[in-house]
Structures are given as C-alpha cells and as structure tokens.
Amino acid sequence: MSPDPRIPAGWPALPFREAEARLTAPGGPFAITTIDICGVPTRIWEKAPPTLRDLFRIARGHGEKTFLVYQDERVTFTGFTRAATTLAQALVASGVRKGDRVAIAMRNLPEWPVSYFGALLAGAIATPLNAWWTGPELAYGLQHSGARVLIADGERFARLAPHLSECPALERVFTTRMEPDPRATPLADIVGRVQDWGALPDRPLPDIALDPEDDATLFYTSGTTGKPKGAVGTHRAAATTVMAYPYSAARSFLRRGEAPPKPDPAAPQRVALLVIPLFHVTGCHASLGAALYGGHRLVMMHRWDAHEALDLIEREGCTSAGGVPTIAWQLATAAREAGRGLPSLDAVTYGGAPAAGDLVRTLGEILPRVVPGTGWGMTETSATFTHHQGEDYLARPDSCGPPLPVCEVRILDPLGETLPPGQVGELCVKGPNIIRGYWDDPRATAEVFSAGWLRTGDLARVDDEGFLTIVDRIKDMLIRGGENIYCCEVENVLYAHPDVIDAVVLPVPHPTLGEEPGAIVALKEGAAAGPEAIRAFAAERLAAFKVPVRIVIWDGLLPRNPAGKVLRAGLRAVFASPGQNGSPSSGR
Template sequence: MSLDPRIPAGWPSLPFREAEARLTAPGAPFAIATVPIRGVPTRIWEKAPPTLRDLFRIARGHGEKTFVVYQDERVTFTGFARAATALARALVEAGLRKGDRVAIAQRNLPEWPVSYFGALLAGAIATPLNAWWTGPELAYGLQHSGARVLIADGERFARLAPHLGECPALERVLTTRMEPDPRAMPLAEIVGPVRDWAALPDLPLPDIALDPEDDATLFYTSGTTGKPKGAVGTHRAAATTVMAYPYSAARSALRRGESPPKPDPSAPQRAALLVIPLFHVTGCHASLGAALYGGHRLVMMHRWDANAALDLIEAEGCTSAGGVPTIAWQLATAAREAGRPLPSLEGVTYGGAPAAGDLVRTLGEALPKVVPGTGWGMTETSATFTHHQGEDYLAHPESCGPPLPVCEVRIVDPLGDVLPPGAVGELCVKGPNVVRGYWDDPTATAEALSEGWLRTGDLARADDEGFLTIVDRIKDMLIRGGENIYCCEVENALYAHPDVIDAVVLPVPHPTLGEEPGAIVVLAEGSSADASEIRAFAAARLAAFKVPVRIVIRDELLPRNPAGKILRAPLRAVFAGVSDQNGSPSWSGR
C-alpha cells in the first residue's frame, strides 16, 4: 500500500468490503437486487432509474437551475426538458417508430442533449456519430446504422452534404448553427432558438412503452484500427452509470470514518467543466447522465485549451473537471505554471485511457485541494465500470479502482480459465451496463459476449480486494525474445520523469529477438532533457529488457482519438524498418 503523505493516519477506518456491504444492503442508498437480463442473472441498482426516460423525468424536476453553459448561452433544466419533449413529439408525428435510429452529428452544444433525449423519448435508438469524422466516415455511420433521421450542426452537415445520396435509409435531416439549406429543416423550426426554450409549452411526453432492456443507444467504438463497430446499449445499461460517482463518493466517506454525503437542495449548485465529447460514452453517460441525475451545471468548452479552461473554471465556479488523463496532465501543468490553484475545484476525475500513477502526484502539487479520481470503462460497458477516488486512489495509484458492486470481473488465461489475484490475463466483465451486442454483426457479438460476460481485449490483474490494474491491450503487448513487455508499464516509468508529458511505447524490429521496445516522448515546454537522460531515468525503474532501446523526442502532443487513446498506427512508421543489428541500445532526439 502506498505511503502517500496525503493519506491520513488511521486510514482506512472501515475495511473495503464492510463499506461496500453497508452501502448495498437491503434498504441502503445503493441497495442491489438480482434480475435476469437476456436470461443471465445480473446484479442491478434497485434505486437507479430503470430507463433513460425516468432519468429525464428526474432532470426535469431540477427546474430553473442552470443545466448547460456554452459561451454566452445558458439553458435551464426546464428549457432543456421542454425542447427535448417538443422534438420527441415532432419526431413521432413525422412517423418515427420505436427502434428507428436517429443519428446525432454535432460538437458539444446545448442542442446535443436535446437531440439525444428527443430521440430517446420518441422511442428511437439514439446514434451519436463521431464529430471528428470526415464526410465519408459520417456517411458510413449513417449507412451502417440505417438512421432515418439525422440531426447535425453546420460543420458536420457540410462534411456530409456530398454524401447524403449514399444514405438510402435517411429520410429527414434537421440542422442547427448554419444557414438555411433546402436539403434540411432547421431544428429551430421545431424547438425555437436556444434562448427561448424555457418559454416553450410544457407538453406531455410521447406515449411510448419503454422497458429497461429495450435498445436505447448505438455508440460507435473508438478503436484505433479498422472500421468502428456499433455497440448497442439498453436503457438500463445507460442509466446504470449515473450511480457510479455517488456510490464512489459514499464509499470514500465511509472509509474515512464519515457519513456518506446526502443530497442537500439548499447547497450551491455543483458545476462540471465538460471537455470530453458527448458522442463518447464517458461524455454522454458519465458526464451528461450524472449532471441530469444530480442537477449539476455542465460548462461546455468550444475547444479544449488548458489556459482557457482555467478561466472557465474560475468564472463558473466549477467544482469538478476531467476527461482523459492527457487533459488532467495539461490542466495541472497550466495551473502550476500560472500559479492558479483553482479554489472552487474539488475533484478531477479521468478515464478512457490508462493513467500513469505519477499523475496523482502532479495533480496534488498543482491543485492541493483537489480530490483525484479515476476509473475504467469502454464503449461496451457504457462508460464507468471501475472507479475510486481520494485515499483509495492515493493508496493504489496504478489502479483504475475496484468494479462497482453491480459489476463483476474475471481475469482469465488464453484457455478461459480464471486466474488467481495478482495474475495477469485477459479482463472479462459482466454487469447491467454491458451492451447487448454489436449492431448488425452477430459474428463480432458472439466473439465478444458469452453468457453475459464480455471479453475486453485488455490485459489486467486484480488484487484480493478487487482493485483492478490495466496492464496493456493484448494487441499492444510486445514480446522480446519470449519475454512479455507491457507497454503501459514502460510508459508509466517514462511519465514519472518530471519533464515527460506524453509518451507511447512501440515495437522496434530486431533480427533475432523479434522486437524490442522503442518510445516516443513529448517534453514539457522549456525542458532541457535529452533522450539519453530519459533512457537512463527509465533504466533505473525497469528491468533491462523493458528499457526502450530507442527514444525519439517529439515536439507536439501525440495523436489521439476522441476517447483519448493514442493512435499508434501513424506512429509505427517512426520505428518501421529500424533494426538494431548488434542488440546494443540506441536513442535519438535532442
């Protein structure tokens, strides 16, 4: 266990399993029941919203509180609810049927949650498309999903416009933030301008029968190779996630010997800086869902910029921020360099990509009042599957936390046999938040899912208490002369260098060993470190065979997909064809 000085003496005052048992006992705030899901007994939160429509009703109850802030636009929960209801009714009246797909191609805008819930309340399957995609990629999403309706912003519509004829199922296009176009209908003709949403009539919701196991969402995987797959999530899968952060906070309080926090309607409204895209499950389920459930304010950024984020956090009094680990690194670095400790900020939580253990130290130095938190999840688990924060995180800085009580974990060997605690194997998971399969792809569904268990493709280990550590992606692991090298472990050693702000480990071809580790790193501005110094730093922390034989220093941050995962394919060319014939270490860079 870590000796982090921020862990108070006497912690924990309550064992982990006892804290979990108290919170999940019958009648407790996070009581658990077991129900059949697709024929498999599965644990669920008894008090979670059964469907996303139930979550919407909870959100509507927050009334005149501010829900979304985007530049100079402010939307209340009432305004959001009335606009989403108006859209849902218009979609039903236009002939949309339960189970039809409604695609959403927008950047983070106030119209995004209105589009999303408008589709859901109409009984449709909400289908967010990656706003970073090119025109042909967006067209692929429309073709693959068979979406009948598209709701797009001007930039996405411009990319798609030359390809609309390639999407035969598409019948109706609604647009926002663009000049009129005869091929589309302005969304404002249905819901009006953003500033007037609160003045819309308070209409009843469409009378659509919804079950917790009905299909609700179709999110495309953020894989770094090949065409993305459409992961189909149910209403229960998406709604399950809203319990994750409240549960984690309650468990942390019990472990400190305190009473779990209780909702206080008179307390100042909490506010979260939203920088991760809503078309990603972390942005949609973990951030948007949490705000709807808890009545929090979402502060949207037009484009991520660490110094602009400092200004927004201070101006809006943001109490939380997060996203992928890279954003947390940049936020902490900017705050430290500017001497701005951000007194309103209480928590920084990140996930979506492996987080180096040294990130905890960096956050503590720059933002001493912030409670750090991290978790693990994927598109197929509807975002958060494991999570921990505060002292538990400080005590397990390399871990992404234990699974939520409704979630189950197995670590298996290549034959599928369950491994003991501490052993590394493939991570398999089960829970109410696991998707039911892949859209129109029974083969991929059968390969990934069996009796409720999902094969994740991640290599991981778990300790006796269930704290999970992601070791690597199976496909990214290197094998040097028969020795396994986990890239995440080497990357974490590189991140521990105070000047390294970004790092990736890739294979360097070798004529007899097969491959050896090479690294590309990005250094903080003004750093004087060179490749040999960084290699020596890593050599003091790693077994000799794990130390990168080549290190390349790059001037700009590494390319990533919207989920924060490094795009390794375009970086492999750095070491392609490079072979160290005599096996002696080499490095390059300044």
C-alpha cells in the same frame, strides 16, 4: 512506493468489503438486487432509474437551475426538458417509430443533449456519430446504422453534404448553426432559439412503451484499427452509470470513518467543466447522465485549451473537471504556470486511457485541495465499470479501482480458466451496463460476448480486495525474445520523468529477438530533456529488457482519438526500421 502523505493516519477506518456491504444492504441508498436479464442472473441497483426516460423525469425536477453553459448561452433544466420534449413530439409526428435510428453529428453544443433525449423520448435508438470523422466516415455511420433521421451542426453537415446520396435510408435532416439549406430543416424551426427554450410549452412526453431492456443507444467504438463497430446499449445499461459517482463518494466517507452526508437540495450546485465529447460514452453516460441525475451544471468548451479552461473554472466556479489523463496533466501544468490555485475545484477525474500513477502525485503538488479520481470502462461497458477516488486512489495510484458493486470481474488464462488474485490474464466483465452486442454484426458479437460476460481484450490483475489494475491491451503487449513487456508499465515510468507529458511504447523490429520496446514521448512546454537522459531515467526503474532501445521526441502531443487512446497505427512507421544491429539509438 512510499505512502501518499495525503492519506490520514488511521485510514482506512472501515475495511473495503464492509463499507461496500453497508452501502448495498437492503433498504440502503445503493441497495442491490439480482434479476434475470435475457436468461442471465444480473445484479442491478434497486434505485437507479430503469430507463433513460425515467432519468429525464428526474432532470425535469431540477427546474430553473442552470444546466448548460456554452460561451454566452445559458440553459436551465426547464429549458432543456421543454426543448427535448418538443423535438420528441415532432419526431413522432414526422413518422419516427420505436427502434428507428436517429443520428446526431455535432460538437458539444446545447443542442446535443436536446437531440439525444428528443430521439430517446420518441422511442428511437439515439445514434451519436464521431464529430471528428470525415465526410466519408460520417456517411459510413449513417449507412451502417440505417439512420432515418440526422441532426447535425453546420460543420458536420458541410462534410456530409457530398455524401448524402450514399445514405438511402436517410429521410430527413435537421441542422443547427448554419445558413439555411434546402436539403435540411433548421432545428430552430422545431425548438426555437437556445435562449428561448425556457419559454416553450410544457408538453407531455410521447406515449411510447419503454422497457429497461429496450435498445436505446448505438455508439461507435473508437475504431483505432479497422471499421468502427456499432455498440448497442439498452436503457438500463445507460442508466446504470449514474449511480457510480455518488456511490464512490459515499464509500470514501465510510472508509474515512465518516457518515455519508444526506442529500441536501439547498446545497450549492455542483459545476463540471465538460471536455469529453458527448458522442463518447464517458461524455454521454458518465458526465451528461450524472449531471441530469444530480442537478449539476455542465460548462461546455468549443475546443480544449488549458488556459481558457482556467478562466472558465474561475468564472463558473467549477467544482470538477477532467477528461482523458493528458487533459488532467495539461490543466495542472497550466494552473502551476499561471499561479492559479482554482479554489472552487475539488475533483479532477479522468479515464478513457491509462493514467500513470505519477499523475496523482502531480495533481497533489499543484492542486492540493483536489480529490483525484479515475476509472476504467469502454464503449461496451457504457462507460464507468470501475471507479477509484479519494484515499483509495492515493493508496493504489496504479489501479483503476474496484468494479461497481453491480459489476463482476474475472481474470482468465489463455485456456479460459479463472486466475487467482495477483496473476495477469485477460479481463472479462459482466454487469447491467454491458451492451447487448454489436449492430448487424453477429460474428463480432459472438467473438466477445458469452452468457452475459464480455471478453475485453485487456490484460489485467485484481488484488485480494478486488481492485483492478490494467496491465496492457493484449494486442499491444510486446514479446522480446520470449519475455513479455507490458507497454503500460513502461509508459508509466516515462510519465514519471519530470519533463514528459505524453508517451507511447511501440515495437522496434529486431532480427533475432523479434521486437524490442521503443518509445515516442512529448515534453512539457519549455522542457529540454533529450532521448538519452529519458532512457537513463527509465533504466534506473526498469529491468534492462524493458528499457526502450530507441526514444523519439515528438513535436506536440501525440495523436489521439476522441476517447483519449493514442493512434498507435499511424506511429508505428517511426520504428518500422530497426537501429543498426538492433543497438540502442535515439531520435528527435
């Protein structure tokens, strides 16, 4: 791949390891120390907030800056912190005790972060439930977590109502944005209307002892196969993530040979378009947490629409946007179609699913002022584990970046031995942001956690400087007649086709080879490429055995869960029967 023209001559001005060493040195803004966590020596940021209550106190200091925007509603940091404190005091008064689970089931609304921090400040374990779940799935989350309290919006409550009797631990329900129901208490009875939060009394925080290693959150895994698992995160795990973006930005300055700018309280407020659901760790820890730490404004959307997003970016002066890679593709495509340059936008960051290297080039063509960013993480790493942006990303567009300096990586062979740089094996990770285990599931915990290390189930490699590249999920890798085929590699080639906006590679049964690669692709609006043309494009860029033998054109975007992962299980039926004699075939 030729160098990206956006990389300036003479870059990098400073080697990667030297830039990292300068930023993490004692006394620096990102200084690191090693402490013992549950018997495991662990690196931590010295200046990160130790608990989410400490992060809340930082947020309170942002005062009258606008924090949340949802349609015609606007909430300041003062309004948010007063509403959250009011709710926390009410929860404690109603009998909620440290370690109780308080479930949250709602779409992205101003009430979501108020509910989340109300639970945390009361000492409870905040338990976000997937707002896309059906009634029985929501009931499963309540049953599995043993939540005593539920805070829900009207749509989620309607789904759950027939199943409330199936949740014996549930003692109290608060609801918002719905007509009164005798089974629930309106949240507004406790905290008032959204527009009045700023006039609430400035109450003290509940006097509850909180330690960085106390349980704080219970997020449910994506559950693309089987029942979702409950990932239990500590206060430290959640709070660690807030340092990721400022650290990466500072590193980019040093790599360019420039001094990182000093914090300026008078600088214009950063404004982020929030598309990722808050019930996902990326939306909660990486987006919400970063906004609370840095005093940023979050602009919420009722649901994703690329053209509405363009309007919001211009109206609010959004400086950043993103989500999963598909959303970045759609945003860039909509901007090009509408001829809108989005001058306020200077960053587009995405994660949650593999991002094709070609996305970096596309963003550069359509939005040349934008600095692209990506990273890798999972529910079990409390969101961001690696982070990749600026010239480093332009130089390595297929990588998801280096681990944060407090994080460690090993690549293991099937026998558990550490592999050298450049070789592919299972990714194992360690750091202060790793969850402590799965709720009420010691067997699943023991299968993947050991001495502070987490076996991720991802196939990956690292280079000599520590930049990580995800190759595939172990369970998704295809084996054709003994040859390994990494689906991500093939998908990235398909993404590079100018007409393709979404792609997934799945196994096609074969009587002698076992399986061959097949692909399901979605086309950009107005595109007309056929299966054979896309297959020919792939054949020019891949070894013959990796080229999809069947390509199906999907109507619309591929089905994905809220984390951005393709729902492969439901798509496997497309290739359940092989083509005649295993020969290449195509479908539409």
